[in-house]
Structures are given as structure tokens and as C-alpha cells.
Amino acid sequence: MTDMGFGGKVAIVTGGARGLGFAIAEALAAAGAKVLVGDVSGAEDAVHQLSSTGSDVKGCFADVTSEDSVRAMVEAAQASFGRVDILVNNAAIAADMAMTRFEDISPKAFLRMMEVNALGTFLCCQAVSPIMRAQRYGRIINMASGTAFRGMPFVSHYVASKGAVMTLTRSLAHELGEDEITVNAVSPGYTITGPNMANESYMQKVRPEVLKLRAIKRDAYADDVVGAVLFLASDGAKFVTGQILAADGGAVYH
Structure with missing residues (x-):
């Protein structure tokens, strides 16, 4: 079995300052990766927490909807660590959502959801692809x-944005595979994190319904998801690409 250690590898985690993103950054750092945390706020606080354990972690402001900001984030990772091996596109609008009827979702709200969740993923993939192609890794x-x-x-606007992420993942897997770059996605179920718990009305409505769907009848926490991310980031998954790995307690099968 290939060692899942990440010594010498460099990872970028977007939306890495809190919630699931922070847990992913923390797990990668603990496994030996050098990590750049990109977020619109809190990146330096996250770096302070992670660096206190001896991990090699940097942080920077990153607005994934801005091509210039994304480019600067990737350049910061290169400047600090010399390369980019792993990209985790975690930044998204999710925890702050309100339940809204389809008819009441404004075009502006729909476009903002697509801009952050789908375009943000696209821009980050586009920014790292030349580096990864040159590395052939x-x-x-x-x-x-x-x-x-x-x-x-x-x-529905959130669902549409995540559907776009799934289909982008499959398309890029074909396009980047010739350069030994794998592109996969992790599909979590509703996960109990600090930001999600802060959205009390949403959690009260969604949490009971989600539990009914699961084969494993309990709440999901960040550490239930990070293992799937680490597997796909590791050389243990070097021949796995274009896949959507559901880490949701058996709520969906595909």
C-alpha cells in the first residue's frame, strides 16, 4: 500500500480558515504537507493555530471569484514553498444559506452562488494547472x-452550483489526465461545523431530514470527511480520477 504521508508535498486549501476547510488544512499539515490557507477572512488566525503545532503553514487573503486574487494566492504558495502539488477547492457559500423558495431566489443571489461555488472552483483549477502540468503531477x-x-x-441555486462542480470535475479529469493530474470531488453530507451550527434555522430544518436519509444514523463531523480528501490527495489514489466520492454516511449511492 502506498504511504499516504505528504512529506515534501505542497497543498492549497481555499476557504481554509474555518469549518471543514480548516479541518482539511489541519489534517494535511499533520500528515506532513506544507499548506497555504486561502480565505477572504481569518487566514492569519488559522495559520497561527496550525503553526503552533510545528506545521509549515502560510496564509493569504483569497477571493476565489477574482482571477487576480486567485493568481496571487497560487503565486504566494510558489513563493513560499516552490511548487503546488495539491489543491482543495473548499471555498463556497454554504453555511450562511437560508431556505428560500425557487420563485423567491433573485437572479443576483443565483449568480453570486454560481460565482463563488462554481466559478471559484474553475478559476483555482485554471491557476494551478500550468504548474501541475509542468511538474507532471x-x-x-x-x-x-x-x-x-x-x-x-x-x-436550488446551491444545488445547481454543486452540480456544476461535479461536471467540471469529470471534464477536467479527462483534460488534465495526460499530465498525470487527477481531478476528483468529495461529496459530504450535511456536516456539523462551527459555521453550520451558527445558522440555527437552517440546521433545525435540514438536520432531521438528513439523518433520515443516512444508513449510518448519526451526525457527520469534519473528521468524517477529511479522510476522503486525504485519500484522493495521496498517491494511494494515483489511478483514481473523475470520481465523486460520497462521504455522507450512506445518504446517496451512485
Whole structure:
């Protein structure tokens, strides 16, 4: 079995300052990777927490909807660590969502969801691809959602954005595979994180329904998801690409 250690590898985690993104950054750093945390806020605080354990972690402001900001994030990773091996596209609008009828979702809200969740993923993949192609090595992991498999009412703009992430993942797997770059996605179920818990009304409505769907009848926490991300980022998954790995307690099968 290939060692899943990440010594010498460099990872970028977007939206890495809190919630699931922070847990992913923490796990990669603990496994030996050098990590750049990119986020619109809190990146330096995250770096302070992670660096206190001896990990080699840097942080920077990163707005994934801005081509210039994404480029600067990738350049910061190269400047600090010399290369980019792993990209985890975790930045998304999710925890702050409100349940909204389809008819009441404004075009502006729909476009903003697509801009952050789908365009952001696209721009980050586009920014790292020349580096990974030159290296002939790369692991891209996009964060999808089980809602795009089964549909979910009252968050149709979110569902559409995550469906776009899934299909982009499959397309890029074909396009980048010739350069030994794998592109996969992890599809979590509703996961209990600090940001999600802060959205009390959403959690009260969604949490009971999600539990009914799962084969494993309990809440999901960040450490239930990070293992799937680490596997896809590792050389243990070097021949796995274009896949959507559901880490949701058996809520969807595909």
C-alpha cells in the first residue's frame, strides 16, 4: 500500500480558515504537507493555530471569484514553498444559506452562488494547472454536495452550483489526465461545523431530514470527511480520477 504521508508535498486549501476547510488544512499539515490557507477572512488566525503545532503553514487573503486574487494566492504558495502539488477547492457559500423558495431566489443571489461555488472552483483549477502540468503531477479535490445527486428543495441555486462542480470535475479529469493530474470531488453530507451550527434555522430544518436519509444514523463531523480528501490527495489514489466520492454516511449511492 502506498504511504499516504505528504512529506515534501505542497497543498492549497481555499476557504481554509474555518469549518471543514480548516479541518482539511489541519489534517494535511499533520500528515506532513506544507499548506497555504486561502480565505477572504481569518487566514492569519488559522495559520497561527496550525503553526503552533510545528506545521509549515502560510496564509493569504483569497477571493476565489477574482482571477487576480486567485493568481496571487497560487503565486504566494510558489513563493513560499516552490511548487503546488495539491489543491482543495473548499471555498463556497454554504453555511450562511437560508431556505428560500425557487420563485423567491433573485437572479443576483443565483449568480453570486454560481460565482463563488462554481466559478471559484474553475478559476483555482485554471491557476494551478500550468504548474501541475509542468511538474507532471497534481491532485485536485473539489468539494461537491450530495444535494446535487438527490436534489433538495429551497436551495436550488446551491444545488445547481454543486452540480456544476461535479461536471467540471469529470471534464477536467479527462483534460488534465495526460499530465498525470487527477481531478476528483468529495461529496459530504450535511456536516456539523462551527459555521453550520451558527445558522440555527437552517440546521433545525435540514438536520432531521438528513439523518433520515443516512444508513449510518448519526451526525457527520469534519473528521468524517477529511479522510476522503486525504485519500484522493495521496498517491494511494494515483489511478483514481473523475470520481465523486460520497462521504455522507450512506445518504446517496451512485
